[in-house]
Structures are given as C-alpha cells and as structure tokens.
Amino acid sequence: MPITYIEAIREAQARALAEDPRVFIYGQDIGAFGGAFKATKNLASDYPGRVMDAPISEDAIIGLGVGAAIEGRRPIIEMQFADFSTVAFNQIVNQAATLFWRTNVPCPITIRLPCGGTSGSGPFHSQTMESIYAHYPGLIVMTPATVEDAYSMLLEAVAIDDPVIFCEHKLLYYHLKADKLPSEALPTGKARIAREGRDMTIVAYSAMVHEALLAADDLATEGAQIEVVDLRSVKPLDTDTVMASVARTGRLLCVGESWPWGGVTAEVIARVASEGFGLLDAPPQRLNAKDTPIPYHPSLWAAHRPTARSIAAAARNVLRK
Amino acid sequence: MPITYIEAIREAQARALAEDPRVFIYGQDIGAFGGAFKATKNLASDYPGRVMDAPISEDAIIGLGVGAAIEGRRPIIEMQFADFSTVAFNQIVNQAATLFWRTNVPCPITIRLPCGGTSGSGPFHSQTMESIYAHYPGLIVMTPATVEDAYSMLLEAVAIDDPVIFCEHKLLYYHLKADKLPSEALPTGKARIAREGRDMTIVAYSAMVHEALLAADDLATEGAQIEVVDLRSVKPLDTDTVMASVARTGRLLCVGESWPWGGVTAEVIARVASEGFGLLDAPPQRLNAKDTPIPYHPSLWAAHRPTARSIAAAARNVLRK
Amino acid sequence: MLQTVLNHGAVGESTFRETYQRAYRYMLLSRVLDDKFASLYRAGKIHGGVFLGRGQEALSVSTGMVLRKGDVFAPLIRDAAGRLAFGEPVLDAVRTYLGSPLGPMRARDGNVHRGRPKEGLLPMISHLGAMISVVNGALLARRFSGDTEAIGAASIGDGATSTGAVHEALNQAAIEKLPTIVVIANNQYAYSTPNERQFACRSLADRAMGYGIECQSIDGTDLEACLKALGRAADSARAGRGPQMIVANLLRLCGHGEHDDANYVLAKHKSSPIGRDCLKAAEEELQCRNWADANTIAGWRAESVQKVEQAVATVQREAGPDPFKETWCAISSKHLSEGMDGEFKS
Amino acid sequence: MLQTVLNHGAVGESTFRETYQRAYRYMLLSRVLDDKFASLYRAGKIHGGVFLGRGQEALSVSTGMVLRKGDVFAPLIRDAAGRLAFGEPVLDAVRTYLGSPLGPMRARDGNVHRGRPKEGLLPMISHLGAMISVVNGALLARRFSGDTEAIGAASIGDGATSTGAVHEALNQAAIEKLPTIVVIANNQYAYSTPNERQFACRSLADRAMGYGIECQSIDGTDLEACLKALGRAADSARAGRGPQMIVANLLRLCGHGEHDDANYVLAKHKSSPIGRDCLKAAEEELQCRNWADANTIAGWRAESVQKVEQAVATVQREAGPDPFKETWCAISSKHLSEGMDGEFKS
Numbered sequence A, B: 001m002p003i004t005y006i007e008a009i010r011e012a013q014a015r016a017l018a019e020d021p022r023v024f025i026y027g028q029d030i031g032a033f034g035g036a037f038k039a040t041k042n043l044a045s046d047y048p049g050r051v052m053d054a055p056i057s058e059d060a061i062i063g064l065g066v067g068a069a070i071e072g073r074r075p076i077i078e079m080q081f082a083d084f085s086t087v088a089f090n091q092i093v094n095q096a097a098t099l100f101w102r103t104n105v106p107c108p109i110t111i112r113l114p115c116g117g118t119s120g121s122g123p124f125h126s127q128t129m130e131s132i133y134a135h136y137p138g139l140i141v142m143t144p145a146t147v148e149d150a151y152s153m154l155l156e157a158v159a160i161d162d163p164v165i166f167c168e169h170k171l172l173y174y175h176l177k178a179d180k181l182p183s184e185a186l187p188t189g190k191a192r193i194a195r196e197g198r199d200m201t202i203v204a205y206s207a208m209v210h211e212a213l214l215a216a217d218d219l220a221t222e223g224a225q226i227e228v229v230d231l232r233s234v235k236p237l238d239t240d241t242v243m244a245s246v247a248r249t250g251r252l253l254c255v256g257e258s259w260p261w262g263g264v265t266a267e268v269i270a271r272v273a274s275e276g277f278g279l280l281d282a283p284p285q286r287l288n289a290k291d292t293p294i295p296y297h298p299s300l301w302a303a304h305r306p307t308a309r310s311i312a313a314a315a316r317n318v319l320r321k
Numbered sequence C, D: 001m002l003q004t005v006l007n008h009g010a011v012g013e014s015t016f017r018e019t020y021q022r023a024y025r026y027m028l029l030s031r032v033l034d035d036k037f038a039s040l041y042r043a044g045k046i047h048g049g050v051f052l053g054r055g056q057e058a059l060s061v062s063t064g065m066v067l068r069k070g071d072v073f074a075p076l077i078r079d080a081a082g083r084l085a086f087g088e089p090v091l092d093a094v095r096t097y098l099g100s101p102l103g104p105m106r107a108r109d110g111n112v113h114r115g116r117p118k119e120g121l122l123p124m125i126s127h128l129g130a131m132i133s134v135v136n137g138a139l140l141a142r143r144f145s146g147d148t149e150a151i152g153a154a155s156i157g158d159g160a161t162s163t164g165a166v167h168e169a170l171n172q173a174a175i176e177k178l179p180t181i182v183v184i185a186n187n188q189y190a191y192s193t194p195n196e197r198q199f200a201c202r203s204l205a206d207r208a209m210g211y212g213i214e215c216q217s218i219d220g221t222d223l224e225a226c227l228k229a230l231g232r233a234a235d236s237a238r239a240g241r242g243p244q245m246i247v248a249n250l251l252r253l254c255g256h257g258e259h260d261d262a263n264y265v266l267a268k269h270k271s272s273p274i275g276r277d278c279l280k281a282a283e284e285e286l287q288c289r290n291w292a293d294a295n296t297i298a299g300w301r302a303e304s305v306q307k308v309e310q311a312v313a314t315v316q317r318e319a320g321p322d323p324f325k326e327t328w329c330a331i332s333s334k335h336l337s338e339g340m341d342g343e344f345k346s
C-alpha cells in the first residue's frame, strides 16, 4: 500500500531509533501526541524515553541537542514549524554550526523544519528557510522533493557527523505518495535529473520540483523538451549536475519558493554565470516567491509562490530569447 | 578638524535627537557610558531620558522598539555587535519586517549593527549580516562605506518610515576620516561610482569598497582602468547603476565580506546575468569571505576576508578572460 | 467605527452588577462567535485553522473590560471575548477568518492574527511571547508623550511562559516600571503538552517575585474573581505600581485548534473545578443573584446569534482579494521598493 | 595531558584545610596568569580583548574544585581560576590568547573562547546564556548512557540573567531534573550597566523559586563560603535533587575588559564588603588559621609566576598559524564541503 511523504519521515525516524541507540528525538508535542503533523506517531511508546516532549523553548531545544551531540548522541530535533526556528536561530548558526570548526568536535544534530506554504497558513506558518541556513558555514541543508528522498535523506542526515537542516515541505506531507520505501538512494550532495529534455533546464528543489514538472508537461504539448533538475540539497549544491544539464540545453531557469533577494536561485545563477557562462545560449532567469510575507488567503497565496503556470510562463520567456 | 566614521554616526544621532522629538535611542551601555564604540558619547546627558541603557535582552529590545514605532516614535536601536542580533532575529524579521504589510501601519525603527571583521575579534564579534537581513521582505538594508554616507544615510534611516538595518563597519570606525560632515547626499537606493574606469566594474559595499579601490590603484599601475561601484544600500539594490557600469566595461567582479553561499554577490551577479547578459564580455565573477566562521588570529583573518590583493588577483582573472 | 464600541470604562465606574452583566454578554457573544467559526470550519468554509476561547471567556473578557480606550491590548489565540470587550467589531473577526479584503488584515493575515495597532489592539504574530515587549514599547511611547493614564495588557498561555521572549519582556517591563498586565491563562496544556513537561515550579505565580512585580492567582472559571483581580491589577498599574501578573487556573474546553480532538486531556481535569464551563457558571450566577432571568438570557443569546449571523452573511457577500490588484510591496516607502515580483524586473 | 590534571575530587574527599589550600593556589595561579595577560595586552602582544577574573577567583575556583573528571563545565569570561581547578592546562589559556595553532582552538578562536568538549570543558560562544542548555544536553546524554554520577556547572553574570536563553535553559533543566549547577556571579555590573538597569527583583536568588529549583546566596569574596556552598550544591545535584542555583555577591576588580577603565564603578561598591579582594582575604585567612605562613605563600606565588612565564615563553616560540595550510572547511564531512574559498571553484 502507498506511503506518503510524512509517513516516510516517520519511518525513517523509526528506523534510526531502531538501528542506532544514540538517536533520540526532541521537540514540542512529539511524544504521546505524535507531533503536530504526526511525524513521530507511536514512536514514544515504541522507544520509551527516547522521544521527548519539549517546552516552548526553541533556543534551549537546540542548545540541548548540541550538548547531547557533543557527547556522541544523535539528536533529531523537530521544530513544530520552520518559522519558529527564528527563535532558535542563534543556537543553530552560532552554536551548532561553529562547533566543529572551532573545536574539531563534530556536531551530529538533525534539525527537521516543516517548511513551506500551504493555503491558509499565513505569514508565520508557511516560511521556507533553506536560503537563510545555507548562507552559514558549518551547516548542511537538505530539501527533499520526493517520498523516497524524504526517507533516505533523513536517514543520511542522522548518519552525517555535521548539523543538518532538514527542510520538509508541508504541502507534500499527505498528498505525495510512493509505492514503497527506497532500498537505495543518490548520495547527499548529488542532484537528480527529474525529467530529461534538451531545450532548457529548470533547476528546482522541494515542492517546486513538482510545479516545474507540471510546467514541463505543459510545455511539452508546445513541443519544448524541458529538463528538470532536482537539487535535493541546496548546501552542498551540486553545481556539476546543473552545469552538465545547462551544457546540454543552453538555457536555464531556476525556481525557488523562498524570497527573491538572494537565496538558492541567486546562488545557482551566479555559479552558472561565473563558471558556465559559455554554456548559456540565453540569459539565465529566476523565479521566486514575491517579496512580501506569505499571504493567508488562498488566492493571494497561490499568486505569491511560483506555480506550474508562472513557471511555464517564465520558461517560455527563456525559450524565446 | 577631521571627523571619523564613528563620530559621524554619533553626530547623526545627536542631530536626529535634536531635530526630531520622536527619536530615542535604546541599547546596551549606550547611556552614561556612551556605548561600546562611543557612538552615543554624551548623548544621554545632552538628551536626558531619550538615550536608555537596555538589559541584555535583544529580543525585548527590538520588541520594545517596534511597539514604540507603532505609536509614532522613531527608535534607534544599537546592537552592541551585529553578531548578537541573532537573538533578536525573530523580532526583526517576523515582527518589525511584517508589520506594515500585515496592518498598513509603518514601523520606523532603525537598527544599528556594528558589523564586520577586525583583527582578533573572532567568530562572534566580526560578522556582517546584510546578506541575511536583505533576504527578508519589509526591511531596508544600508551598508555605508564612507564617513559622509555613515552620517547622511543614518539620518535617512531615521527619517524612513520602514525598518532599516543599518550596517556600520567596525573596521572603518576610527581609521576612516573626512574633513567635514556632508551637506547633501545621494538618495537611498542609489549606488555611487567610487572610481571611474572603462576596463571592468568592481561592485562592492561597506569596507570592501576601500579594498576594491586599493586593488584598482594597483591594477592601474598595470594599465587597467577599473570602475568601482559602491552599492551604499544592498536592499534596495541599485541594479540600474550596476548595469550601466557593466554596459560601459563589459566585465564584472562583485566583492562582499559575508559568506560565499548566496548573499549580495550572488544577488548582484544573478541580476546582471539575467537582465544584462548581453552586456557581459566575460563571465562575471565573485569574491567573498571564506566559507568558515571568522578566525581569531590576524593572519587567518586576513586570509579569510577579501583584501586589496585577493581582489586584484580576482580582477586580473576577469580581465584575462 | 472602533471608537464607538471602545471605552467601556473599568470596573467601579459602573455598578458591579452592570459590569457583570456586560461581561457576561461579551462572553456569550464570543461563545456564539466561536461556535460559528467552528461550524464554518467543519463546513470547510475557513482556510487554515480555527482557535477557540471556550472555557477561557471569563478571564479574557475581564482583561478587555478593565482596559479603556487609549490603552494597549495584545490578545492571543483564545481572546475573542476580551477583544469584543476591548472594542473589536465582530466584523473584524469574521472578515479576518473568512479572508475578506475589507477586514483589518485585508486577507493578508488570518484567523486570530488580527488587530488595529492604531486603536491599541496589537495583532499577534504567531511566535509565542513576542507581543509582550511590543506592549512595553507602546507604553514607553505613551510615557514619552506624557500620557500617565494608559496601561497595557498582554495574554499568554502556560506554554508561552517557557519562551525566552516572555522572560526578557517581563524583566524589561519591571526595569522600566511599565503599567502592563501580563495575563497568564494556565489551561493545563500547551497544545498536547501538560504542565509537568512545561515547568517544574509549584505555580507560575512563583515567577513574579523573580521580576519584582505584583501577582494574583485566581480561579479562571469564576467571572467575579476574574473581573475583580483584573480590576485590581488595572488600578495598580494606573497607580504607577509597575507591571502586574495574573495567573489564572482553568481548562481549555476545546481542542488546541478545531482540527484537534484533545483526547489527551485527562478526565481528572475535566471533572475538577477548573473543568467547569465559565459561561454556564456566570449564567447560574446571574440567575441566583436575580441579575438576569432565563428569558433575559435567552434574549441576549438570540441577539448575539443575530449579530454573528448578520456579520457572517455580510462578509460572505464580500468579494475575496484580487491578486492582480495586490501591490506586493512590503514597505511603506514605495519609492524604495524593489519591483513587484519574484523576478525583480527593474 | 588534561586527564592528569583533572579530578581533584569534591570538598570532603580531603580535609577542608587541604581543599582550601589547593583552592587558594589555583586562585593565585589564575591571578598571576590574568596579570600576565594584562601586561601582554598593554604591550600590544595580544590580538583583541583581554577579560580578567580579578575579584571573582574565590567563586570561580570553587566551581572548578567541586567538579570531578567526567563532569561538564561551561565557564565564562571570568573563570580562569575555575578552569585551572577543573583541569585546564595553563598552556591552553596562553595558546588561545596568543593564537597558537597548537592550542585547543588552533588560533581559530581566541582569549576566553576556549575549551575541550571531549574533556567536559565546553568552549563558550560569545552569546550570553547560550551555554546553559548545552550543559543540559551533555547531562541528558550522560543520563542516557546510564552515568548517574556526572554533574554539570555553568557560570553566568548578573547581566546574562536577562537573556531569554538563560530562562529557557533553567526551566528546561528543572523539567528534566538535570544535575546542573548554574553559578551567577553578581558583580554589580554588566559591562557598564548597573543592577538597577538589569533587573528589578530584590535578589536574583528570587528567580529560583520560579523554576522550582534550589538556590543559595553567598558572599562571593569569601572562599570558605564559596567552597561550602558549591560543595553543597554539587552534593545535592549528585544526589538527584535537580538543578542548583548559586547567587554570589561580589565586585569586578577590573574593567569589563582591559580596554575599560571602569570609571563607572561606584565608590560605594569599592568600599563595601563586596569590594574586598577575595585573594587577599583568603591569604589572610590562611595565615591566621596557620594553614600557611608568608614564606609558604611567597613560594606558591613564585611557583605560579614560574609556571606562567614558562608557558608564555614556550608559546611565544611557537609558530603562528599558516593560512595556506588552513583547509577552510567548516564541516567534518569533508566530502560534502563546497570547495575551499569564497569563489566556490567546483
């Protein structure tokens, strides 16, 4: 029977708890309640004492995780929403991210961030923060777009000796399904060709991969073959795969759900422009969310973030040039 | 007699207090003590009750500023170091930055961030954060490079009805001098041609403008005429002036002191690549600090940040292509 | 429009009987309003979550009642009653929940994230604890303007007391001796998390001494106790005695949000005194004091239902927001805005 | 190398006289070390700031003394004495201040930002209050491993108590009943800011009740009082009585840093009992108890001077870091690193 994106995350955590006694999970309402999104359903009873409810103290939640990581534990922290990691910001970027470089002691903490817009969630329950965390040295930032990646990359995250910001997309939680859990996966840091095409490259990640694929279907009916690259992790960012795709297509559109100033799309285009300038037959373009907080009303929300339609429109521009 | 960058900041605050009864200043040790860098020297005695020492509570410091701004005051907040704004992060990006868009009530708060590396300051007293704050909708981010801009832009910041992140560079505080305070200035959002040249454009801001100018002097001895653009503010970012310069020179190097992933240099190059692709005769390049925390030891620190020498080297590469 | 509804005056300005009656009627109106939102939610007519104040109306209304026009109020997610008492129009609530562009948040923000800063009603951001220092700032501004009358109030829950923001703001208010009332509704749970996983002190009231501020502990299901405690707090704040803390014991008689069946709430709480419905209790009180008979109350209820239904009918006729008319500009200084969309056409 | 110096055992394991003597000798050594750093600073031999523990040695050393090998310690900027007592080699301090690549921070971080996480000595980040929850996590990990012996301690100042981080961490420790000691050195000022602008409670000890934890208030200039209070706290923590708070009254007998002349420190403090030099006081105590005479103490001082001078001489012969040998990689998973410099050559 099919498994959803959120179930995959739950299964990955169950497996991590089962296979590695160093793993524990800490976050708000994740114990008996199973978490706001049920990502830890039954884990507290299956692994007594290792799935702990936290107070509403995000700063101390991350601080505790770092202390445990120093001692060799493998904490998985669930932020109830990515948006609330702003009150844990200092512990993430200045404590967890700097520990290894300063002391040579690794900090294997995994911080799960339920990210991204869902209709009606508004300015403070819809944010994606990959563009913020990826700016900081010492962090790895994963942005899985598929059920399979949600599962295998979360297991990878727990295995990695460095702090990992694991950006889960809430819009994919219940709708996105796979037939079964993967037995193998690409290594962290490798992007994936989600769809092959020779006319242009659309680089995307997380939920935007699916919007890009829909746009590609749409454009296919107009005779354009679009290649869609799923970055999978934005730091490290697989420049090679992106460059190789642009080398084939000569055209690039980069799509992200975060805000337009800076961030993933700027980084991708800057890398291609500086390292693959000669590969480009047309100016590389980008599409992001609009430069305002994320609106509450569904019709505003739908216009705020990139969608299959706006991606297709942007892609047509790139193809025309 | 000459006036320094920090004195200009002090004078701008004195003038703001004198001319606008709505202005007050709040921050740690800024009262009788005059601030860690003496940016508020004598202001507490000159303007009794309007220059207030704050507890070590950055979150509440910004929150208080926002509340006062709602009521029509013009708070100037001094963070003791930009690095410590991470514990006020939520109030800055989610409270101050969202207020106008959500409620149509402006939030005229100025947040002064002593930024940037100085030798021996280490990972937590050297950070520049313009690349983080500029990502957020609702904020204006100023990065003055000169004594004149430090003065006039700070007065602008206080006058603007929106939250302004005012990034002062500590390395310029005492060394950078001008003969007198300016009587006029470029409007906010306009970049400045700091040096004219026809062979290539170096875009920089804050302390990096001076490193870029030194590099340009150096390259002039090799016969290359380098144009240096001082962005002055990174949000808004004056794409037009940058584009016009690149139109003249055909070559672009963008230099920033913040970390390499994302940020100002990525944003500038992404804009030029997507909107001014045809203007470029060579791949645009970027130079940032290295992707680690900022080192304590002077010799490591000097190698971590871009300098006149590394900028000149990067520029030679661009010229060769 | 807000003005007309505002300024009910503090306890004592009118007889306590009238105050109690008015308080009850706001509680009733807020309950009816909450029930309406719940049914709209079940009918799939509301985008996102719905958060009710069921069981907390007595405490909430008392906060709203003791505040006057010109005061500052930062309500939280269970404050429909207090908002109404402070003067928030029913239409503001309905328009914000239904995403009408005519509402104070213009469909940009929703449900409980609403307010009118210029009327002293601060719209919460979601991050718990973040509003208390904002109230501090508003009160400091009043002090700068020579306004010695205004006070402020902020609501938080037991869970929010664990945030660093609340600690910093309470300490800040105490240092500046600001006239603010921090009202802690201890409804035993933070979402699903019980007090035992939230703090280890005997009572949250034990925190007040650590800030050097005054505190009262009350039964949050007893309207009279709430009105009197808030009244005392307001008087003390206005008298310049600095920040006031209230810790009210009660129980959330609903899910965290309407999506939550709250099956984690222990029976022992439900059957304990804090488990009683403060609205019913106030109703019984009104009757046995002969301050209102069953008919009067039925009439009040009918009035409330009519008010709410009318507001909902009005808003349901209002057009939704038009994304193409939206300026997509997050700053008021339009000339400094960087273009209208994610592509930065410049 | 750290091991050998570690594990002095808690008060009571040896006679109090020996404990007091040992404590005094660490205080003396730290004072000599601090003085050396101050003179190196004045000579322009140190990059960045220098932060001393002058006047706080009695409290600091007591914290270090009651901790054992296997315990966790997060010292702050005025803890040279406590660090030495806990087992930090003089060389670690000197190498970190002088930026030697052979030091534990390898010239990447400096001055008081030093430690050895794997030895239980946590290197502070500058953000005040941030280390307490890290100690909580380390102790939780010990609990997971079935280690019921280990305790932890974290130092903070009066100013740091205003941070949200401290509140969250104290509350977290109380909820989990972790064996941690939070030692608050109230030296009357945070940089230039006096207590009156930092908090409004009568004593910071009044905060303990709000977390449901035990607390002792002590004279931070009295070595015996400090040793005994910390000893009691350590015993209580080891006995499973949960977090322990200590509030010590004392005065910073130096500037905030060596750049600061501290002219803002009021005479009333300097002339008050808390203004006395705890090192001199302990020295007098030793003599009038006949636990050490002037010669012995002079010998100890000479020994300390020799230790410190030797360490400085050694480190000054060590080569500085080579930026070209630096890998510039902030993560341990080298294969996931994004290239070595700001240009991302890939």
Ligand SMILES: Cc1ncc(C[n+]2csc(CCOP(=O)(O)OP(=O)(O)O)c2C)c(N)n1
Pocket (backbone or CB within 6 Å): A028, A056, A058, A080, A084, A087, C077, C078, C126, C127, C128, C156, C157, C158, C159, C160, C161, C163, C185, C187, C189, C190, C191, C252, C256
């Ligand atoms: C800083 C922060 N962390 C987490 C959340 C998610 N959240 C929203 S309400 C809530 C529970 C609040 O409990 P309490 O403060 O007791 O208020 P109640 O809901 O019981 O009225 C949580 C955890 C949040 N809004 N802000």
Ligand SMILES: Cc1ncc(C[n+]2csc(CCOP(=O)(O)OP(=O)(O)O)c2C)c(N)n1
Pocket (backbone or CB within 6 Å): B028, B056, B058, B080, B084, B087, D077, D078, D126, D127, D128, D156, D157, D158, D159, D160, D161, D163, D185, D187, D189, D190, D191, D252, D256
């Ligand atoms: C979050 C944060 N804000 C500001 C600072 C800057 N700062 C460093 S030390 C200090 C004063 C600390 O005072 P206190 O806690 O009393 O310790 P003391 O220096 O008196 O020992 C300040 C404000 C900081 N390090 N961290």
Ligand SMILES: [Mg+2]
Pocket (backbone or CB within 6 Å): C157, C158, C159, C185, C186, C187, C188, C189, C190, C191
């Ligand atoms: Mg609650």
Ligand SMILES: [Mg+2]
Pocket (backbone or CB within 6 Å): D157, D158, D159, D185, D186, D187, D188, D189, D190, D191
């Ligand atoms: Mg102090």
